[in-house]
Amino acid sequence: MNRANQFFDKFLKNFDKVSDNEKKRIFERLSDLCYSQNTIIENLEEGIVSIDINGIIQGINKKACFLFSIPRNCENEPLSKYLSDSETGKIILELIKENDSDTKLLRDDDNKRILQINIFPLGESGRIIGTLIKAFDITQTYENSQKLKRAEQLASLTTLAAGVAHEIKNPLGSISIYIQLIEKIIKKNIDNSSQCFSELKDYCAIIKEEIGRLEDTINSFLFSVRKLELNLEETNINSLILSTIDFLKYEIENNNINMEIKFDRDNLIMRIDERYIKQSLINIIQNAIDSILEKSEKNYKKEIQIKLKTVDNFALITIKDNGIGIKEELLPKIFEPYFTTKRHGTGLGLTNVARIIEAHNGNINIESEYKKGTKVIIKLPLMQENQKFLKTDLLYG
Ligand SMILES: Nc1ncnc2c1ncn2[C@@H]1O[C@H](COP(=O)(O)OP(=O)(O)OP(=O)(O)O)[C@@H](O)[C@H]1O
Numbered sequence: 373m374n375r376a377n378q379f380f381d382k383f384l385k386n387f388d389k390v391s392d393n394e395k396k397r398i399f400e401r402l403s404d405l406c407y408s409q410n411t412i413i414e415n416l417e418e419g420i421v422s423i424d425i426n427g428i429i430q431g432i433n434k435k436a437c438f439l440f441s442i443p444r445n446c447e448n449e450p451l452s453k454y455l456s457d458s459e460t461g462k463i464i465l466e467l468i469k470e471n472d473s474d475t476k477l478l479r480d481d482d483n484k485r486i487l488q489i490n491i492f493p494l495g496e497s498g499r500i501i502g503t504l505i506k507a508f509d510i511t512q513t514y515e516n517s518q519k520l521k522r523a524e525q526l527a528s529l530t531t532l533a534a535g536v537a538h539e540i541k542n543p544l545g546s547i548s549i550y551i552q553l554i555e556k557i558i559k560k561n562i563d564n565s566s567q568c569f570s571e572l573k574d575y576c577a578i579i580k581e582e583i584g585r586l587e588d589t590i591n592s593f594l595f596s597v598r599k600l601e602l603n604l605e606e607t608n609i610n611s612l613i614l615s616t617i618d619f620l621k622y623e624i625e626n627n628n629i630n631m632e633i634k635f636d637r638d639n640l641i642m643r644i645d646e647r648y649i650k651q652s653l654i655n656i657i658q659n660a661i662d663s664i665l666e667k668s669e670k671n672y673k674k675e676i677q678i679k680l681k682t683v684d685n686f687a688l689i690t691i692k693d694n695g696i697g698i699k700e701e702l703l704p705k706i707f708e709p710y711f712t713t714k715r716h717g718t719g720l721g722l723t724n725v726a727r728i729i730e731a732h733n734g735n736i737n738i739e740s741e742y743k744k745g746t747k748v749i750i751k752l753p754l755m756q757e758n759q760k761f762l763k764t765d766l767l768y769g
């Protein structure tokens with residue numbers, strides 16, 4: 373017998389002897405206690421229902437009404453009245469009937485929630501007087517753990533795929549060399565003006581093109597799964613942008629694209645990994661070129677603008693095109709690995725760009741309007757963290 377029971381036992385035995393004032397005081401305290409306990413139960417994150425031995429609802433809190441879609445003021449009604457119409461409800465009634473106290477996870481009928489259900493017998497003086505049903509909405513926790521599990525599975529699958537991709541690279545290299553040898557033999561031994569020679573030449577070109585595509589896909593994939601290790605060096609950003617444009621100049625000129633360059637800062641020196649930032653810029657400018665080529669509008673002034681400026685402690689590089697743009701519903705997907713709208717795209721371009729920019733403690737934003745064009749904004753800190761430390765060391769050293 374606990375202390376409260378002992379107290380009530382004593383109180384009832386001596387009921388006639390207790391003064392009216394004392395009784396009033398005790399009842400007031402009891403009423404306060406009841407009120408505060410009800411408030412706690414009412415506001416619990418867990419849904420709680422108690423039923424008597426005949427299945428009649430004795431008490432129910434707000435959360436249980438919500439989780440089981442039971443109206444308030446349902447006390448003294450059978451619980452089965454509210455639960456027997458739903459699949460989940462039927463399972464709960466069955467658990468109550470069987471007095472199954474194991475923790476159960478149930479998905480509600482419209483698949484919105486996952487509920488953790490516990491059934492406890494309620495006892496008094498050694499006999500069962502009813503049942504307590506506890507329901508806890510664990511959807512978020514459950515989904516998070518599922519996501520984590522999937523991420524782990526994906527990580528091991530990625531490691532496996534990276535191994536396979538690596539294994540494909542070597543024979544691909546050999547195939548490439550042998551095709552070149554075959555080309556040489558063809559040139560040497562087959563009449564250059566014959567039909568056979570031109571057909572073999574075309575077939576070799578196709579094989580080489582396909583090998584090139586496969587190599588690009590494998591390289592992008594391997595790059596996207598490998599740990600990014602930056603080799604930060606003082607780099608002139610202006611020169612880097614110019615050399616990137618130079619790298620793509622044939623495509624730009626052949627397609628009559630007007631390239632406008634505006635540098636608000638000359639010779640901006642930043643500590644970056646030149647190779648990776650160049651790779652990112654190539655990706656973005658290539659996307660801009662592709663988007664311009666995709667626009668079917670005839671004779672329009674094809675334009676790409678590249679701007680560099682500094683704002684506070686950041687360098688802003690903006691690449692704007694007036695190409696096909698991105699449909700609003702597709703915009704949230706463009707950084708997802710393997711998302712592409714192109715026939716031969718890997719969909720890893722922007723995934724890798726984002727990784728590179730984030731590794732430099734910067735960020736990338738893309739604004740776009742379908743059929744009007746796209747603006748890519750790269751924000752890079754003028755000083756990397758390790759530089760800040762270096763400067764402080766020098767100051768106090
Ligand atoms: N400047 C842009 N204009 C219009 N659409 C764009 C632009 N940049 C990106 N996109 C859209 O985002 C998608 C993903 O781009 P991402 O660079 O990641 O892959 P990709 O260009 O399709 O393939 P890859 O980079 O391997 O050639 C593109 O397929 C395209 O639909």
Ligand SMILES: [Mg+2]
Pocket residue numbers: 655658659721722
């Ligand atoms: Mg791309």
